[in-house]
Amino acid sequence: MESTQSVNQELKLAEQTISEESQPIFTRNFQQVWLKKLRGGFFLVLGYLLSPLCWWNDLLFNLPIAYFFGYLCSLLSPKLLLPCTIIGYWLSNIVGIILMQVGAVDIFQNQPKKGTLKQELITGFISSTIYTLIILALVQFKILDTPIFSSFFTS
Numbered sequence: 118m119e120s121t122q123s124v125n126q127e128l129k130l131a132e133q134t135i136s137e138e139s140q141p142i143f144t145r146n147f148q149q150v151w152l153k154k155l156r157g158g159f160f161l162v163l164g165y166l167l168s169p170l171c172w173w174n175d176l177l178f179n180l181p182i183a184y185f186f187g188y189l190c191s192l193l194s195p196k197l198l199l200p201c202t203i204i205g206y207w208l209s210n211i212v213g214i215i216l217m218q219v220g221a222v223d224i225f226q227n228q229p230k231k232g233t234l235k236q237e238l239i240t241g242f243i244s245s246t247i248y249t250l251i252i253l254a255l256v257q258f259k260i261l262d263t264p265i266f267s268s269f270f271t272s
Contacts, residue, residue, distance in 0.1 A: 157223025160216045167213025169248040179209045207249045211242060 166174050167182075186205025191198035215238065255261040 153223050157220040159220070161220030161224060164213045164216025164218070164220055167209050168217055169210050169213070169244070179206055182209045203249070203253065207246065210248060214244060
């Protein structure tokens with residue numbers, strides 16, 4: 118009987134020790150998971166605002182970023198304004214798609230995937246290039262009106 122009581126006491130002591138040791142680990146893991154999900158949410162929203170999936174973002178985000186990039190390039194040569202603005206627009210869309218992918222992985226995936234960064238970059242590059250070409254064609258055929266850039270496209 119005494120041996121049963123001593124075994125029970127040892128088990129209770131071991132359970133207390135294990136629960137006390139695992140609690141900080143659980144709290145740390147919980148905090149890391151939520152920080153990762155918050156970071157992922159931030160990247161997802163920022164990426165969405167920069168990506169071609171957000172139809173209203175161009176006026177507020179992408180075009181000012183692209184124009185600023187073009188302006189910086191035009192300091193070297195004034196003829197670089199339009200080409201570098203187009204490149205800046207294209208790059209802002211690519212960055213948006215990549216940020217969305219990184220954010221979605223942080224939020225929805227528990228274990229990191231290996232070897233998909235190259236695929237994500239290629240997918241972002243291709244989709245942003247196609248989107249940019251479509252926008253350029255719409256502007257060139259005067260389906261989209263761009264009063265600021267019309268003098269560049271017509272000359």
